Structures are given as C-alpha cells and as structure tokens.
Amino acid sequence: MSTFIARILMIAASVTHASASCAYGTHLSPRAEEGAPIEVNTFGYTGVIGPLNWAALDGGSANVLCATGKNQSPIDMVDGVFKTLTAADVKLQINDMPEGTEFENLGTTVEVVSKGGSLEVGGKTYEFKQFHFHLPSEHLDNGTSIAMEMHMVFQTPEEDIAVVGVFVDLDTGVAAAADAATAQVITPPAAKRDLGRHPHSRRGEAASAPRADSHLSAIVQLLTSSLATTTGTSSALLETVFSQVAEVASPGSVVKTQPLVMSEVVNTLLAGSFQSYSGSLTTPPCSEGVTWLVSTQKLKIQTATFEKVRSVIGFNARYPQNTPGFNNLLSVGAQSAVAAKAAAAVPAVPAAKI
Numbered sequence: 001m002s003t004f005i006a007r008i009l010m011i012a013a014s015v016t017h018a019s020a021s022c023a024y025g026t027h028l029s030p031r032a033e034e035g036a037p038i039e040v041n042t043f044g045y046t047g048v049i050g051p052l053n054w055a056a057l058d059g060g061s062a063n064v065l066c067a068t069g070k071n072q073s074p075i076d077m078v079d080g081v082f083k084t085l086t087a088a089d090v091k092l093q094i095n096d097m098p099e100g101t102e103f104e105n106l107g108t109t110v111e112v113v114s115k116g117g118s119l120e121v122g123g124k125t126y127e128f129k130q131f132h133f134h135l136p137s138e139h140l141d142n143g144t145s146i147a148m149e150m151h152m153v154f155q156t157p158e159e160d161i162a163v164v165g166v167f168v169d170l171d172t173g174v175a176a177a178a179d180a181a182t183a184q185v186i187t188p189p190a191a192k193r194d195l196g197r198h199p200h201s202r203r204g205e206a207a208s209a210p211r212a213d214s215h216l217s218a219i220v221q222l223l224t225s226s227l228a229t230t231t232g233t234s235s236a237l238l239e240t241v242f243s244q245v246a247e248v249a250s251p252g253s254v255v256k257t258q259p260l261v262m263s264e265v266v267n268t269l270l271a272g273s274f275q276s277y278s279g280s281l282t283t284p285p286c287s288e289g290v291t292w293l294v295s296t297q298k299l300k301i302q303t304a305t306f307e308k309v310r311s312v313i314g315f316n317a318r319y320p321q322n323t324p325g326f327n328n329l330l331s332v333g334a335q336s337a338v339a340a341k342a343a344a345a346v347p348a349v350p351a352a353k354i
C-alpha cells in the first residue's frame, strides 16, 4: 500500500464526523486567507473510501449522484461523446504568478492555487480557481490512459463550473530530439531558439523560414506540422511546480512556489482544440452540469519528475464512467448482482434418472 493511501486512511480514521462532512467539498475555493488550515479530503481511491462507495461516505444523500448520475466524469474520449470547440470558440486568459503561489496537498491530490484568470465559453464567463493533478489520467484519450491529467478549474459567481483537462505524458526525449534535428535543418538560429520555447507553435514558425529549396521546404513543413501535434519538450510550468512536490508529501502541507509563467500553458492549449461535453466533478459530491473541455494538446514532464510526483500522489483516478446519458455503472452493476443472485438461487435441474 502506498504511503499516500496509508496516510489518507489514518486521517479518515481520526477526523471527527463534523470535520469529515465539511471536507466533502468540491475543493474549488482556495482557503480564504494565506496560512489558514488546509482541509484534507477524507474520501479516497481504494477500498471502502474509494469511488465504488463514495455515495455512502457522507452519511446522507450529498454524494448520491456518484452512484446514480447519468452524466458522470471521467469518460473515454471517443468519437461521438464530445463536440469539438476550436480555440476561436473560447477566450482563455490566465495571470502569470511572478510572486509564486501556494502549492498544497489536499490528501487526494496536489493543487496549485490560482492568482486570477478567466475562461469564456458557451456564453458564460468563468473565473480561474486552481489546478490539480490526477495520476494516471482520469479521462481516456480514445481508449488510452495517459501518465497524468491536469484539471484547471473555473467557476462563475453563480457557481457553474468548467474544467479544462490536459493530458500530461512522459517526455521520453526521443521524439523531441528528432524534432530538434528537423528544426535545425530549416531554421536560422534566432527562429530556432524561438521554436525551442514554443514547441506547439512550430507550424507558423516553419512557414516563415527561408525557402532556399521549395521541395525541401514542403517536406519539412509536412514533417513539422505532423510532429507539432505529437511531440514537445517538458513543460517549464509543470517542471517548476513539481520541483517542490517532495515538500508537499504530507496531506495538509503547503509550500510557496517559484514564479509561475502560465502563458506557456495558455499558448499550448490555444494551439489545439477542445473536446467538450457536459459531465460532473470526478470527486464527491460528483455534481453534474460541469462543462468539460479536454484539450487535444498534451503537456510533457520528464520521467524522473513523474516518478517524484507518483511517490507523493500514488493513485487518484476515478474509473471511467458510462457514456453520457446512460445509466450510472453502479446502478447497472447493482442490477446485475441482483439478477445473478436470483439465478444462483434457482435449484439446478436434477440430472435425468436413467
């Protein structure tokens, strides 16, 4: 058992009922003041505090949607379950944090508190609250689990919620090296430096490269445009945040980050599109009506960084839910169990006597 889960169990066993109830928040609102105590969540990801039993955890009906909701998250992002929104369909602005901000361990995830920003989509304006991480990814990328997933949480004053989900994959270095070699062939030094900093805007940069040989240029353009969607180097933002993950290894701990440059992530996201659907919080109380925007762009981190984060988070992904609009898988499973029990109770047909 990971030490992370062990700690959650210890905390779950020691909290009073009153504070346990309070802890089942959506953890959307950062603490009102710096220095105020962090509410450590008491739900978990395995055993009786895990996602199969979240509905039972609050003693009442607060978490009932976890077991009955028909528009639950996460889901497998396959064709037909989402509609595509382009960068032009959203307005995304996130403040850089030159003074740093708080990075904290909520027991169920590690979270970075925002210093402002906004998302305009579907006629609503949401305010940027926080971003946190799941390991492995909660959404599946067309059937495939990714190393991690970042959730950037936005909320309107009326408490409508939108979440931008971004897959975080391992930077193996191989594709990135090939990409750098390609860039070397076509670009003058100044542009090359720029490409290094903005791995997802290569398409535009390549177009402005000198065209000494139009055939070579065309081939290179084709190569770079396909590479741009599949490769990249490690995210400076994530490497900066996670450089301190060991300092928030204990639930309830908090540390001040280095300066955070959020424009890197905004530019990356707006260079792709979003797979949008209406779902839920992936944690209790599993509230629905959440606007999900899963980015087609991935961020990358180094394998060593991933291993450090994994040793702190352990495991915190809710299992993929049923296709939106279909019965909650827990209701489906409960019915199957009843049917199987009934079938087992019917006496076996006696063997025919010879």
Ligand SMILES: *[C@@H]1O[C@H](CO)[C@@H](O)[C@H](O)[C@H]1NC(C)=O
Residues within 6 Å of the ligand: 077, 078, 079, 142
């Ligand atoms: C998912 O994969 C299938 C099979 O490779 C492909 O046909 C489909 O276009 C993919 N869909 C998405 C949303 O990537």
